[in-house]
Amino acid sequence: MSNKPAFPSHPDAGRRERKRQQQCDHLADTAWALFEAEGFEAVTMERIAEAGDVSKVTLYRHFPVKEALLRHVFHRELREAWPAIQSELAAARPGRARLARFLQLQAAWCESRRGYLLPYVRFRMSDMRRPEEGRERSGMDRIFGELIAQGQACGDFRQDIAAPLLAMHLQFVHLATLLRWLSEEGLSLADELASMLNLVCDGMAVRS
Amino acid sequence: MSNKPAFPSHPDAGRRERKRQQQCDHLADTAWALFEAEGFEAVTMERIAEAGDVSKVTLYRHFPVKEALLRHVFHRELREAWPAIQSELAAARPGRARLARFLQLQAAWCESRRGYLLPYVRFRMSDMRRPEEGRERSGMDRIFGELIAQGQACGDFRQDIAAPLLAMHLQFVHLATLLRWLSEEGLSLADELASMLNLVCDGMAVRS
């Protein structure tokens, strides 16, 4: 693992940036409370702005769409849980085993947030096509990329394809699995993710 | 291949259904002309309704979102091109080789429609989570499913996972590849799709 933190809390560059972060946190908290109280779909941007005592324009400046508020909350959750996750991962062998362990943790989190997952996944998919612009990377792709790079280093994964490409590949299949789990009742997400990893690693062809 | 056609033109169940299809075709043609003239983004649903001499409500009844008009046009294109595609495919060995050939044909078509592909792919991704409801299947998943089933039958592909699941898997990776090709300049789609198929078949792990 690299020595710089995977999730820098805040660059801390002046009061302006600090206030900005406070605003974002405040608005995300307000929105989250409304979501929990009335459901994600039922809450409008205008109500969030009103409840946060802020103009609609201001809200839109920070969060261009409602789903971005979800991303803010989830990203913060991930940042706070990251140390615990990391020590969990350290217990597993690098490469395929560690990736499998991470997907287990993922599954647990997803079940706890199931109600919000459908709009969130759809948002992340629409947002997925902008690798070059300064879009806020989700954390997920960074983690996948890092875990895959570890797997390449220890000989688990092929090295003729760059880690970021493999990570993108994995991320799409991951989203596909989430969607399937969300639309079909009675599926164990942990099982589905394990079988997904199996398929991604070993491939669709019969082993020669 | 089955003896019933993969793309039934129209079930022909009464005058009502026939008129419905005429309306849909008419509206899709009108919309397509506007798209070509002014660009997809610039055309609004109200303008399409107006140009098609139909109320906005009627337009929305047939096509709930603008992208659905694209789907109608593309689906019709595919239906008309299907016989030619099928004889092309018959020339390749079933299984992996035939799938590769199909992706080559796909690549050629995608390049001819590149300008519309980004909104279309995003739409198809959002739409992808409804396998059970009576949503109009894209043709793509049917084709992928059939080609994969052939591959399973001839021993190219593993049989411990059902063909429709493998098809969904393949389709998501396919969309990921399209997105990458759309956002990065100077990529050969045919090459990217070939390498994608390679990865999906052989897997991410090093071959034992």
Add this chain to the structure above:
DNA sequence: CAAAATAGTGAACGTCGTTCAATAATAAAC
């Protein structure tokens, strides 16, 4: 301190997608 950059405001606007009551055309039933 002055100038430039950034955050915020309220009002208004165009588009989206939906709702409603009402009418016409088609299909099914008697």
Add this chain to the structure above:
DNA sequence: GTTTATTATTGAACGACGTTCACTATTTTG
């Protein structure tokens, strides 16, 4: 053939979305 039930279509209006604009307040920079 007449009645009955679906289904397609319409215009008008509505709430929500997301943007624009001109203006004020705050922070940063030189």
